Amino acid sequence: MGTAAALAQPLPAQATPARIRIGRLTSLAATHAVLLAGAAFMLLPFIWMLTTSLKSPGEIFSADFTLWPRKFSAVENYDRALTSAPLLRFALNGFIICFGILVVQLLVAIPCAYALAKLKFPGRNLLFVLVLLGLCIPVQVPALPLYIALAKLELLNTYFAIMFPFFLSVFAIFLFRQFFKGFPDDIIHAARLDGMSEFEIVWRIVVPSAWPAIAAFSVFSTVAHWNDLYWPLIVVSDTRLAPPPLGMMFFADAETGSNYGALTAAATILTAPLVIAFLVARRRFIEGITMTGVK
């Protein structure tokens, strides 16, 4: 190979179409080899999770590894997972929490973003500076005082406690403000002259035009809160209120980490909703999660 390259280098004119094609094919094959090896590493945990959740305990504990189960115990594993922990309850909690947070986030952030983008009012610049400051502060920072306040109000172990710190998304305000700024002023003026109130302008004219940003933010918010562990771990000790990650943690502790068939079945059940949603709406997901950069 070294000699071939040495011959080819000084005389590029000699590169016949056939040789070029061979060169292209080799580099294409190398590219795919690297990408497929990487993809195998990325997917291995998912594949292993799925196949283990179908295997019988004997096979899981045997020393020789087979990817595909020889004897299926899917029913036992999933049944064990679903009966020994309220997995569906955890998933339902995930839905309730994500939905509650998202609705309040949108109701609060959209009017504020519109005001910041299109209206003049006292304190506008100060508010925007505070929003920018808020962008740099992760939830782990206000966690201590929020915990103390919620404990004093006897609100620990409630859905409200899980959702409260996230009702205001400075990121949503920032994102929507950028989006609304591009909305033509002429249309807003015309709507005002037609006698529309600002409230109507926001919800009936501006919001429909900002649909892509709202959809992307909704994906971002849902993924973030479905997967959040830190805050629920602090304010929830009642198993029935646990969102999926905390539920998984309770379940793994209870199973003492030995029954891998049931554990992987549980992991499959709790990972499935987001993964399926991702596979269905791939573009929206990738847009939503990465347009942010702020995690």
Next chain:
Amino acid sequence: MRTSATLPPPPRRSRQLWIERLTGAGFAMPAFVLLLLTNLLPLIAVFYLSLTDYEFGALDAAFVGLANVKKAFADPVIRRSISNTLIYVAIVLPGAVVLALVIAVLVHGRKRMRSFYEVAYFLPVTSTLIAMATVWQFLLHPRLGPVNGALRWLGLPEVPFLSDPAWALPTLAVIGIWQLLGFNMVLFLAGLSAIPKDLYEAAEIDGAASGIDRFLTITWPLLGPTTMFVIVTTSITAFKVFDTVAVMTRGGPMGSSEVLLYNIYLEGFQYFHTGYAAALTVIFLVFILAFSAFQTFALDRRVHY
């Protein structure tokens, strides 16, 4: 244009302005109140608490000044957890940035397989890390896990990934890379598709024929802003590592995987040393702000095109 011709007369105009000010303030009010309650007041409270010896549940607390911060920097556990966190960042950062860039460059030219690769690499980003951490624990299990099974099959010694102090933190870092790679890849892909195609053709005419030449002369410089952004978000995300530690190692073995956020959690919400945990939170915040400031600074200075 039409509006300027039919401009309302001055008295109506000032009334309009008044309405605008009132609606603006009204629209912003709920957000402002929540911002105060969930962000600003707690932030002030954290700074205040960090100067006291308050313990959650205690009736009173004394003002101790900077004693908590001094104690933290003298505390071997905290020093180790800060250095562990920085080591974790130092492994995840180059891994998740360089690999993501390589993958993105390779995926960028693909047509038919592109969506498959995007899905494969992005899947860990959307999946619930806690659930996947349990799966990783099983994958890395000394006897039952396929990773050690493969090592044995290759005739290599077993590696106690999560139970050996020397291996625990790097293992968690590899899982961190696994989780972040797809996210960074997509950011790089967005940056790559913003580079005009004719630049590559021009470079080819100018003699930059090989892929590496083209990468060095065009792709890399033009990806500057994206790279900067990816570096900063990766550092911040890596610095906030918590989930895998809490589930897979609980800081062990022998404290070898204790990280700052995990210690804040233990001090604040398990031992209820609230004042001390607040001081640790302030230290944590200083690091996060330093990463963000670095981004602002670097973006203003170097990478403008």
